[in-house]
Amino acid sequence: MSSNSSHNAAHYERSLSTSAVDHTITKQLCNLRRKDQNGNEQEAVDKSEAEQGVNGSVENAENVSCSHRNGHAEDEVNTVEKIEALQVESNGLSTVCEEEKNEKMRGGVLGKPPLPRNKQASGAGKQSWLLRLFESKMFDMSIAISYLFNSKEPGVQTYLGNRLFSFAEEEVDFYLPQLLNMYIHMHDVAEAIHPYIVYRCRHSVEFSLQTAWILSAYSADVLKPNWKNSQGIKLKNMILNEELRPKVEKKPGNLPSPTLPSVLLPQTVTTPVKKTHCRSKSDATGIYTKMTHSQTTGNLQKSSTGDLSTGRAFDSGCICVQSSEGIVNDLTGRETVCHCGAPRLKPELEFVNALMNIGTRLQQLPTKELRTSRLIAELAMLNLNLPARVWLPFGRNNQHHIVRIPHTQAIVLNSKEKAPYLLYVEVLEVENVYSSHVPSKRLENKLHVRFTKSEEDLTSVCVRTTGSPHPEFSLYGGSEFDDAECWSQEDDEILQFAVKTRSVDTISQFSVDSTTSADSKEPVYIAAGDIRKRLSDHFTAPKSKFERDPEDPSAAALKEPWEEKVKRIRESSPYGQLPNWKLLSVIIKCGDDLRQELLVYQVLRVLKNVWDQERVPLWIEPYHILVTSNMSGIIQPVDNTVSIHQIKKHSKKSLKEYFIQEFGEVNSEGFLTAQKNFVQSCAGYCLVCYLMQVKDRHNGNILLDSDGHIIHIDFGFILSTSPGKNLGFENSPFKLTHEFAEVMGGLESDMFEYFKILILQGLVASRKHMDKIVPIVEIMQTGSGLPCFGNGMNTIRQLKERFHMNLTEEQLQLYVDQLVESSLNSLTTSLYDKFQYFTNGIL
Numbered sequence: 094m095s096s097n098s099s100h101n102a103a104h105y106e107r108s109l110s111t112s113a114v115d116h117t118i119t120k121q122l123c124n125l126r127r128k129d130q131n132g133n134e135q136e137a138v139d140k141s142e143a144e145q146g147v148n149g150s151v152e153n154a155e156n157v158s159c160s161h162r163n164g165h166a167e168d169e170v171n172t173v174e175k176i177e178a179l180q181v182e183s184n185g186l187s188t189v190c191e192e193e194k195n196e197k198m199r200g201g202v203l204g205k206p207p208l209p210r211n212k213q214a215s216g217a218g219k220q221s222w223l224l225r226l227f228e229s230k231m232f233d234m235s236i237a238i239s240y241l242f243n244s245k246e247p248g249v250q251t252y253l254g255n256r257l258f259s260f261a262e263e264e265v266d267f268y269l270p271q272l273l274n275m276y277i278h279m280h281d282v283a284e285a286i287h288p289y290i291v292y293r294c295r296h297s298v299e300f301s302l303q304t305a306w307i308l309s310a311y312s313a314d315v316l317k318p319n320w321k322n323s324q325g326i327k328l329k330n331m332i333l334n335e336e337l338r339p340k341v342e343k344k345p346g347n348l349p350s351p352t353l354p355s356v357l358l359p360q361t362v363t364t365p366v367k368k369t370h371c372r373s374k375s376d377a378t379g380i381y382t383k384m385t386h387s388q389t390t391g392n393l394q395k396s397s398t399g400d401l402s403t404g405r406a407f408d409s410g411c412i413c414v415q416s417s418e419g420i421v422n423d424l425t426g427r428e429t430v431c432h433c434g435a436p437r438l439k440p441e442l443e444f445v446n447a448l449m450n451i452g453t454r455l456q457q458l459p460t461k462e463l464r465t466s467r468l469i470a471e472l473a474m475l476n477l478n479l480p481a482r483v484w485l486p487f488g489r490n491n492q493h494h495i496v497r498i499p500h501t502q503a504i505v506l507n508s509k510e511k512a513p514y515l516l517y518v519e520v521l522e523v524e525n526v527y528s529s530h531v532p533s534k535r536l537e538n539k540l541h542v543r544f545t546k547s548e549e550d551l552t553s554v555c556v557r558t559t560g561s562p563h564p565e566f567s568l569y570g571g572s573e574f575d576d577a578e579c580w581s582q583e584d585d586e587i588l589q590f591a592v593k594t595r596s597v598d599t600i601s602q603f604s605v606d607s608t609t610s611a612d613s614k615e616p617v618y619i620a621a622g623d624i625r626k627r628l629s630d631h632f633t634a635p636k637s638k639f640e641r642d643p644e645d646p647s648a649a650a651l652k653e654p655w656e657e658k659v660k661r662i663r664e665s666s667p668y669g670q671l672p673n674w675k676l677l678s679v680i681i682k683c684g685d686d687l688r689q690e691l692l693v694y695q696v697l698r699v700l701k702n703v704w705d706q707e708r709v710p711l712w713i714e715p716y717h718i719l720v721t722s723n724m725s726g727i728i729q730p731v732d733n734t735v736s737i738h739q740i741k742k743h744s745k746k747s748l749k750e751y752f753i754q755e756f757g758e759v760n761s762e763g764f765l766t767a768q769k770n771f772v773q774s775c776a777g778y779c780l781v782c783y784l785m786q787v788k789d790r791h792n793g794n795i796l797l798d799s800d801g802h803i804i805h806i807d808f809g810f811i812l813s814t815s816p817g818k819n820l821g822f823e824n825s826p827f828k829l830t831h832e833f834a835e836v837m838g839g840l841e842s843d844m845f846e847y848f849k850i851l852i853l854q855g856l857v858a859s860r861k862h863m864d865k866i867v868p869i870v871e872i873m874q875t876g877s878g879l880p881c882f883g884n885g886m887n888t889i890r891q892l893k894e895r896f897h898m899n900l901t902e903e904q905l906q907l908y909v910d911q912l913v914e915s916s917l918n919s920l921t922t923s924l925y926d927k928f929q930y931f932t933n934g935i936l
Contacts, residue, residue, distance in 0.1 A: 223249075227256065234264045237253050238268050238868060239864065240253055241254075242271075242282075247281065250282060253285065254282075254284075254286045254288065254289060255289075257289040265289075266303070268869075269303060269307060270691060270692075270720075271868075271873065273307045273325065274872060276308075276324065276325055276328070277324070278875050287324075287328075290304065290328065294337040295338060299491060301438055302486055303486070303719075304332060305332045305333055308328060308332075309329055309721075309722050312325045313722075313723040314876055332438070335438065335439075338437065398410070398436070398440060399446075401474050401475060403478075404478055406443055407441075407478050407483045408478075408482075409435045409436050409439060410436075411433055413429055413431045414429055429527075429528045441483050445721060448516075449683055449721065449725045451468065451472070451475075451681070452512055452513065452514060452684075453683050454471070455467060455505065455514065456511060456512045456683065456684060458512075464512055465505050468505060468514055469500050472498050472516065476497060476498050480496040480497070480521075481495065483495050485518060485520070485727075486727075487727075487729055491526060492523055492524065492526050493520035493522045493523060493526065493675065494520060494529070494532070495518055495519070495520050496520065496532060496668050497519040497666060497667070498518055498519070499517055499519065499666070502658075503515065503517070504647045504650045504651075505647070506647050506680070507793065511684045512683070513680055513681060513683075513685075514680070514681055515650075515678060515680050515730060516678070517662065517676055517678050518676070519675075520676075520677055521668065521674060521675070522673040523673070535667035536667065537667055648735065648739040648743055651734065654799065655732040659676045678729075679727050680727065680728040680730050683725045685726070687720050687725075687726035688720055689879055689880075690718045690808050690809070691718045691720050691726075692811075692869070692870065693781075693785060693787070693808040693811060694716070694717070694718045697715035697781065699862075699869065700777075703858055703861075703862045703865070703866075704858055704859075707854075707858035709855050709858050710773055710851065711773055711774075711854075712774040712777050712802055714774075716729050716731055731796060731798065731804055731806075732798075733799040734796040734797065734798045734799075735796065736794070737792040737793075737936075738791070738792040738935045738936050740797060741792065747835070748832050748835070748836055749835045749836050752767060752768070766801070767800060767801030768837065768844060769801075769844075771801045772837055772848045772851070773802075774801075774802040774803045774804070775829075775837075775848065776848050776855065777851075778803060778804075779827040780827075780855045781805070782826070782827035782828065783826045783895065783912065784892070784895055785808075785892075786811055787808055787827075788811070788816060788823045789815070790805070790922075790925075791926060791935050792929075793929070793933075795828075811881045812888050812892070813883045813884040814880040823925055824921050825915060825919035826912045826915060826916050827912070829917050830923075831917065849909060852909050852913070853902075853909045856897075857905065859896065860896040860897065860898055863893070863896045867889065867892060870889065871889050874888065
């Protein structure tokens, strides 16, 4: 046994000897030695761990971890219980054939001489230090994800898979693309993290949807599925087939009564606070055994879900929320778990699919005017099915119900081949998106408001004839009613004016065009009061500084301040009077692969956290990306922004002149604040563009917000890919033009020097945390068909080289000066801007 243990220790030492692993161990464990009051090192833990030794099996690795964790029971009781609850399932999940195991045993353990004693001691010490790292306070998801990817030891992988339960769900969700990419392409890692994925899918609809969408997107790279790489497709099918549902013991015929609260407690099913994994009977037969419990979707009643013409396309048909138990749970703040077997995922899936199908149909139309008209008609049809228990699936900000889409406010964005569009969504914030009450539908016709003057002044038309505090309402509102208000000569004039001034941007456009887009040929009658109010809202709305351009209809809409837009839409919304009303916006993209965008978003998030941690005043704005497939997704737009192309086209001014127009004279406080914001954001994105080699940096892909920050968008060309069939035409480190330098005050100004200092400080801070950035990219290269990984292993090697770990800060300062100089005087940057102008009209 000692021989086998020593051999496994040596094998374990070799498996963790890669450069990335050694770098992380050296860096993360340098401060782990604890000292007592006399300054003596406490070696008791080391000694006890070294005595246990190491063998390469899963059982011993788990026993070591659990025995060590029992010594810290007061701090990590929940984690120990989770690991113990998962040991049986982890052992039962292995699908590696016995012949392969025996071959590993014969080739890796038996038939080799024992190691010397000093080698055994070093292996035990290695295990001791590794375990101390995993149990230390420094251990986080970035380290866990790195070791899951680099370690080939089953014991380490199983332990890390169990440790996922101890992290906050938000931390794990950030690395979900990396986890699922390893799940698809690394069978051993899939076995380790499968219990966690299944547990989260059972208890979270949002996590199930995110998992299914990411698996669908990244499984597209699996060209030849086999038993080692088909687990991702099988898990996706399990999720979409509603096989991973909460396990609820239903007691039929014994629903709780609202008058008997004491009976409610033993029958109410709530979401457990303590996350322990409960495996089903079918889990013992393998990862993907099809479950046959009574909650499968095969027995669900057929509904109208998905049919937009029914008005109930996003209704799951669940009756549990309306039951007496659901009502009591809503009043007491408990979550009602569905007992009737209604589909949990289908309503949200159908809502997202409806948005994607609209984008696909828009691509078939040649002009932006036709696309805009079709978009308004399509969204009006979708509106018939709202309110519903659906939401915008952006991370933790999903506790709301969508009640209305103001279809006339949607706009088609600039794109020749694709048809991305931006729409605004009215939502009502709720405590629990799954159990909170969905409001009833309110008609958009506001003619009744004319009779009552406002919804808040209903009591002004009442007549009190008794001493009761409650008003007695008159049918006609007393003397306030005037038949002339129903129709007047002014209404005729307004209607004639509306027909004459038909345009895409007028609010009455949909009223005229909807009859041609529908199958029915019956005329559509619209109340005169409704037309009057809509036209009044349109003409009294704050005028945008950008005039309407038929070739660029989005410019005027995007230039409108967000606060004014929210106020304007709220006043015209039938739900605007509700206190929990909120306006959100999203961009729908079809025909584009957003997986590279998602990768850059993750890197931006890490860089932003690193710079905040190191107190470097760089500014970047990561915007959320939701990948729904390998050719579609949803983007969260940045409010109060317009592109530099739109600024130059509509204002007819240079960038500095525009700053003076928007923020004041050069020496004013407003201009200096905006200038500082511009410098800090420009330096941040220059560093991002250098590290990730972001290309296609024309002025249409650079935004400017209302505070002077610039924001880069559209990361379709990064790392080893570039426009023009990857010709590498843009060879400058990042985009820095003389126009940008002019806003900073010129090449000799203090702000330009500050700009270079910020890049240096940001690069120093970034390379200090390189081990948090590189694994995010490296893991996604595994099995990937993304064009950004076209250079193979050279892509990651070149990424590491751009951190310049071998340079001192003095050398790095000189290198940053060279980067700025070469970018500022780059001929290819100027030529590429001219190319975009002549081919796409981008200034």
